[in-house]
Amino acid sequence: MYARIKRTLCRERIIYYFIPAIIVLGTLALYPLINNLWLSVHVKSGQWSIGNYTRLFGDKWFWNAMLITGKWMLVTVAGELLVGLLLANLINLKMRGTKLFRTVLMIPWMTPMIAVCTVWAWMYNGDFGILNYGINKLLGTDILFLSSPSTAILWLAVVYIWKRSSFVMLMYLSGLQGISEDIYDACKIDGASWRTQLFKVTLPLMFPVIRSVLLISIITAMNQFTIAYSITRGGPSRSTELMQMYIYNTGIAGFQYNYGAAASTIFLAVVLCLAVVYIFATEKAEEDAF
């Protein structure tokens, strides 16, 4: 009997290696997730109810936050993809000073987000911000960066792209440096143009990296909170109220824990669906690329 148990334990011991991870994940991810779900289907008094969800679907500010988050995701992910790729290509040129340039480019990424937001908020200020001062001196006009509900989100996106691009650049750079020089040499011998090399060699070979980085970018952008909270507080007229901020305002600052939990559950489902759709869609594209 003892020998059999011992044999079984020895045979299946691989599972033991997962136990710490299961404990940590279970404590830090699974339990909050289940607790959040439980909260969302109860009201303050503790009674079971789906009232939080029905209320949520009629809440115009929830949909407003969802729409703004969607726009935010599109602008920031596209922005950091383009800027990151451009910077990675520049760094990959192997010219003198690129190491220094690469280090300098990492500074925004290394700077704490709250410090970045504070500085940018001051730079954007319509009365004493350096950006407005410069524009006024050069062009004799003013741009009230954060005072217009139609453009404030774009100026916040600039801060986000500026901050995140160096991380994205680093990821793309690792992908670029993984492409063998021999392939480019062969292309040159075959007379392939710069454009052909980019679209037929670089981008297809970079596709796995781009695919992963894009997924990270989408999830990170959708979960963004600090920029809107610290620069515009969601204003003006709730035009920069991202979903995370909406959840914070209703659930935490507004003490409506159950309602906030329902909002975050719906949002989690949206992000999850988006991620799954993205993974399946790009999987096919990746297969086609090769």
Added chain:
Amino acid sequence: MLSAKKLWSMLLCLTMLCAMVTVGASAAASEPLKVQGEIVVWYSGASESRVDLYEWAKAVIEKTYPGTTVTLEVIPMAELASRQMTACQSGMGPDVMSQPIAATNGFMKLGLLEPVNELMARAGRDLLGEFNPDFFALMRDGDTLYGVPQSRTALALVYNKAMLEAAGLTEAPKTWADVQAYAEKLTQKDAAGNVTVYGFALPGTSGSHIWYRLIPEIWGAGGDICDAEMKTATLDSEATRKALEYYCSFYQNGWAPRSMLENDQTACSQMFASGAVAMTIENVSWIRNNILKDNLFEVGVALYPGMSGTNTAGLGGWNACIPASAKNKEGAAAFINLVTGKEGMEKQLLMPALTEVLAAGDWTDSFYGPYSTMLADHSRDFPAFENAAAAQNVIMNMVQSVLTGSATMDDAIAGANAEIQALLDEQNAE
């Protein structure tokens, strides 16, 4: 069948037992506090003086009651209310909570606070006798009190004396019309047409900052955000229209900073301190800490101008409370006794709440005098919204919609009224 002797013996025992319980209870009510163990205190540390005050109280407690330790935990102001609420609801709260007065009512209604009458009486305090009884309006249920006032403030108008004198304005504005006329006169431009000094600054962001500055204007115009029973929203009124028109007129006429939509009151006050703004509405501690302390310039203080006279300002300030889940309630009471006693009150930069200290000479001079008058004669509590943050956001959104032109004034007010009504319905349904 019980004999008469036995019956009398039983009655006698019962009487003695009742007498012992009563005597025991009254002795417990009058016996001094037993201070021992650890006292955990959560406060915001929002100003230097508050840190000094709490450190002083900690040192006194630890010296007076050897073996007792006081653990001070500074919580960032922005997180204070939510952190306290979460901790109290999960039964993991501290022993002492310092909180803004707007928060206490909600905690009390949810049953998260310990009554303080008996505990403070054992510390030798007569709360209703020592403080203005109105200060307890939102933290009492009949005779039961749920907190001790630590400070009370009411906003007033502050102005740069030299700027007013240079513009030939010899006295402070008293009404809306005065403020608008002064703001226009005080706004200065350079040769290129760029504004160098704005006449008046009001916040265009931060819910609580706008709330404290717009609701008094609505009161001043004869309106309110909701009825006294807090059942019906009354924001959609002529008074709100007038107040909102007045509030936004400074921005729309170029007398307030063009960055108004980006500025909370701290930014407005920083512009005032730097000489870029001539007048604003600010509390006593900010002006004292940031302008008077460094002697930047001479600040004039005037009663809060209303539509046709002095406005009624909304009461602000701090309370010290004991969570119902506190583990060391007697120690907490001893700590609160120190912080809200005469010596503690004198260490505050905020306006003290204790009548005896407030009436002393320091608080009646030309700088503090208008603040004291506002507090004593022209202040009231804001309606006690359980979800105060949401109500404040509704008001902020209404102001921003008008300032940005994204909604007409009527639409902005009607939308805000509907949202306030929804908050009231939710509050009354619970």
